[in-house]
Amino acid sequence: MSDDENRPAGFVEALAKGIAILESFDASHSEMTLSEVARRVDVSPAAARRGLITLIELGYVGQNAKRFHLKPKVMALGSSFYFATRVDEIILPDLRRLVETFGDAASVGTLNDHNVIYVAHYSQQRARRASAVVGASYPAFATSIGRVVLAGLPDDRLDQWLETLSPVPLTSRTLIDKDALRDEILRVREQGYAATVDQLDYGITAIAVPIVNEEGRTVAAINSSGYSGMVAPEALVSERLHELRAVASSIALQLGRYPTLRAVLGD
Numbered sequence: 001m002s003d004d005e006n007r008p009a010g011f012v013e014a015l016a017k018g019i020a021i022l023e024s025f026d027a028s029h030s031e032m033t034l035s036e037v038a039r040r041v042d043v044s045p046a047a048a049r050r051g052l053i054t055l056i057e058l059g060y061v062g063q064n065a066k067r068f069h070l071k072p073k074v075m076a077l078g079s080s081f082y083f084a085t086r087v088d089e090i091i092l093p094d095l096r097r098l099v100e101t102f103g104d105a106a107s108v109g110t111l112n113d114h115n116v117i118y119v120a121h122y123s124q125q126r127a128r129r130a131s132a133v134v135g136a137s138y139p140a141f142a143t144s145i146g147r148v149v150l151a152g153l154p155d156d157r158l159d160q161w162l163e164t165l166s167p168v169p170l171t172s173r174t175l176i177d178k179d180a181l182r183d184e185i186l187r188v189r190e191q192g193y194a195a196t197v198d199q200l201d202y203g204i205t206a207i208a209v210p211i212v213n214e215e216g217r218t219v220a221a222i223n224s225s226g227y228s229g230m231v232a233p234e235a236l237v238s239e240r241l242h243e244l245r246a247v248a249s250s251i252a253l254q255l256g257r258y259p260t261l262r263a264v265l266g267d
Contacts, residue, residue, distance in 0.1 A: 021051045031067040085261040094247045095122035104226040109145040116146040144194040144208035145221040151189035152218025173198040195233040207236040219265040
């Protein structure tokens, strides 16, 4: 059965294509021609042209000669989420406390298809490497946050997720064998945390624990990360795991008082 047949009544194809166009821009594709956009979104050039014209008129996309780029108005979409869910009140104080205690960086993220998307982040780091800024999205299988959230899935959903996964190596240390990945995720489930070293990018060592809702379901994860050359995963476990779990519990309690964020993370 095709995706079209699975879509609910009222699904607006043109809106979906417009959002896909916005999502097609990234660090490697900051400017694109019409044909490049069409290939990235997997639509006809005519459909890509109509979408780009609409997004230009709305102020989300700009054009320089034959190349298209995002405009700052796109950031308003993310800030709407940020303020509507009150992330600055609920999560950021705990992340700041973690960073004040241990230095480095701390983030909260949740699963989004095959990626994790970061909904909150606080950092003292300035290294040139993959950055977990708010709204950043990275392959879940290669992140500590992603592995924790995946460990919270029922076995059948985890197997389905892995079946549709096409992992690619991001560093020479990235784990891409699906059987080995499943074993690692099950180990994370058993021990209650994930520790990763140079999986997403060189220089990133991180530890993450689950954020669990009132029903006992993992809806997000929180991590603490440092430089691979300066901190070992064993040190993260011995020095940060207890405090990280305490912060995760604090955020979980806050979710009960903020229904919007609870609903968002529970989707």
